[in-house]
Amino acid sequence: MDRRLLEAAQTGNISFLHHLLAENHYILNTIALNSEQNPLHIASTAGHVEFVKEILRLKPSFAEEVNQDGFSPLHLASAIGHFEIVKELLKLNPKLCCLEGRNRWTALHYAASRGRVDIIREMLLACPESIEDVNVQKETALHVAVKNSQFEAIHFMVKRVREMKKDEIFNMKDELGNSILHLATWRKERQVVEWILDGYTGGANAIVELVNVVNQSGLTALDVLLIFPSEAGDREIEEILKAAGGRRARDMSLSSTPSFENNSTTITDLSADNLVEHFKFKRGRNSxxxxxxxxxxxxxxxxxxxxxxxxxxxxxxxxxxxxxxxxxxxxxxxxxxxxxxxxxxxxxxxxxxxxxxxxxxxxxxxxxxxxxxxxxxxxxxxxxxxxxxxxxxxxxxxxxxxxxxxxxxxxxxxxxxxxxxxxxxxxxxxxxxxxxxxxxxxxxxxxxxxxx
Known part of the structure; x- marks a missing residue:
């Protein structure tokens, strides 16, 4: 990139940008040929809103470019926390929320990992389906927020998922088969467990199914909690999980092979509760x-x-x-x-x-x-x-x-x-x-x- 253009982007000097364009009308077009990033990356990192607006007006395609580190301008602004720049980029194209960078991370993943609630709110308003995007580890933004203990962001996204009637997102698993409930219990995050289970829609069967999801190691959320030595707060989380129907995997394996005489009773009970809900397609459970x-x-x-x-x-x-x-x-x-x-x-x-x-x-x-x-x-x-x-x-x-x-x-x-x-x-x-x-x-x- 031209050193003078780099300086203009770093300082947010729009006048200097116009001066460079007057000298060379094609200066922005030649960047793609000989540079690993564009001025929009630099301005988005520095937080120069007006400069970002001008670049978007002159060269909107820059918003979709990913630099050598795997970051788009929206990735950078979201991770750093430049809210106004995020708004301008989403105003240009809401689908930028779904643009994947290194390891298939989206801007929402970065915002969730750092607890940028205002940015998360703006992204979900512009592109609600981005809440379902997963990275290369098959982690949603909720997985990332739980792993980084961003409680305010978790609380907001849980409420937003409920408002969108997409509770099946709570069942989505990462590459190790862990739902966000597995991660929350492993990290002893009682608040998160309560937020996930309180107000869960779909009936009693759906709650039991959520709390008893088994990961690739064959562990339920209750197993993950009890497999480590007891700590302060473990008892409360255990009671919450059991109250929601949580069980250990070994107990479920024993009860999942009933005698022939009990089979008809099990099927009858299931149909009486909600047979339609049981066989309905659910993201995370069904591939x-x-x-x-x-x-x-x-x-x-x-x-x-x-x-x-x-x-x-x-x-x-x-x-x-x-x-x-x-x-x-x-x-x-x-x-x-x-x-x-x-x-x-x-x-x-x-x-x-x-x-x-x-x-x-x-x-x-x-x-x-x-x-x-x-x-x-x-x-x-x-x-x-x-x-x-x-x-x-x-x-x-x-x-x-x-x-x-x-x-x-x-x-x-x-x-x-x-x-x-x-x-x-x-x-x-x-x-x-x-x-x-x-x-x-x-x-x-x-x-x-x-x-x-």
Whole structure:
């Protein structure tokens, strides 16, 4: 980097910056060719807000660059605590929160490790999903805050997670299988244990599941607490964990192999409590690869069922050709739908909704196999299947239904991504309306049915 530009960034001298630009209009463009960092890194470290604003105006792409140490400008400002600079960077692009640096640390990880509550608040307002980002050790910002005993930051993030209805984040494990409850009990942080367990939503089963998560060493939070010699405060933490249903792993292993006579009682008790909640997908407990596999299986089943329904409509097809029809036996050609001959509108509605199911399932399959090897070969197969489906349903349809069926079955697959985006916006709008009208609890139940 030009020594004079370095000096301008270190001192925050905007006038000098403009003077250098007047001498060389391309001075900012040449930095990427011969420098390991840009002026925005330096100004963000020094805390020169106005200089940062000017650089962002002149060269906004600098905000996404990572220097030789693995830090973006947002990483540096978050770690040091320059709140105003963080606000300016997030104003430019909220997704900078998810930008990964060395060891996949995000700016939120650095802010959490140093307890920058104001910066954490700003990031979660700009990009709520960043609370789920993990580093190379699979640690969330909550893991990092607990490991660094940043209690104010922990308290704020726990409350924020609750407000966002994302309690499954408490179940997320690091590379050693430790949840934040494992870390809190290991560090004897009674406050953190209370914050996590107090107000935990999802019912009694969910709390018991959280408190009895087992890490890679086969230890629950209670095991981690009791495996070391007793210290002051251990008794209180032990009572809190046991009151929430906490148990030692060896006790669970004994009770998890009941006799055949007790099996029916266990299943009955589970269904009585909340069987739906027990089998619901939860981040941290269920891996994304398992969820992806399940989605792929369901999409294939739906595609198969709707394809078969398109080829074999209700009532079957005519086996003969009759040109002179009667009220009880309308004119028809062999291979045409019987339902379409008698009730053409019902046939049209059946095929429209069947096509919606088929197109959406094919779209989901296309997304899930997007990074597969031979993905282009798979896409050729998908196009071929769509062509055969359209050909089949239009061949069996009454002649007056050909045009609407062809148009819909060809156009709708291209509209599926836009329909999904519209649906997401509609759900967000309904959620906002429900919050205003005071029916938040009812809406949460409905939205869970949509998303899960």
């Amino acid at each position: 994304p690869s398992d969820a992806r596999t399940a989605l792929l299986v369901m999409a294939v089943l739906v595609a198969t069922a709707t394809f078969q329904a398109g080829l074999n409509p209700p009532g079957g097809v005519w086996q003969d050709t009759t040109l002179d029809g009667s009220p009880g036996n309308p004119s028809h050609d062999a291979g045409r739908s019987i339902l379409g001959s008698y009730k053409s509108v019902k046939y049209l509605l059946f095929m429209l909704f069947n096509t919606i199911g088929f197109s959406v399932s094919i779209y989901v399959i296309a997304i899930l196999i997007s990074n597969f090897p031979f993905k282009w070969e798979f896409r050729v197969c998908i196009v071929a299947i769509n062509f055969t489906y359209v050909t089949a349903i239009t061949f069996m349809a009454p002649r007056n239904m050909w045009l609407p069926l062809i148009v819909f079955s060809i156009v709708f697959p291209f509209l599926v991504p836009h329909v999904f985006k519209l649906f997401v916006r509609l759900v967000k709008l309904l959620k906002r309306i429900s919050e205003i009208s005071g029916i938040q609890n009812h809406f949460n139940t409905v939205s869970e049915l949509f998303w899960y």
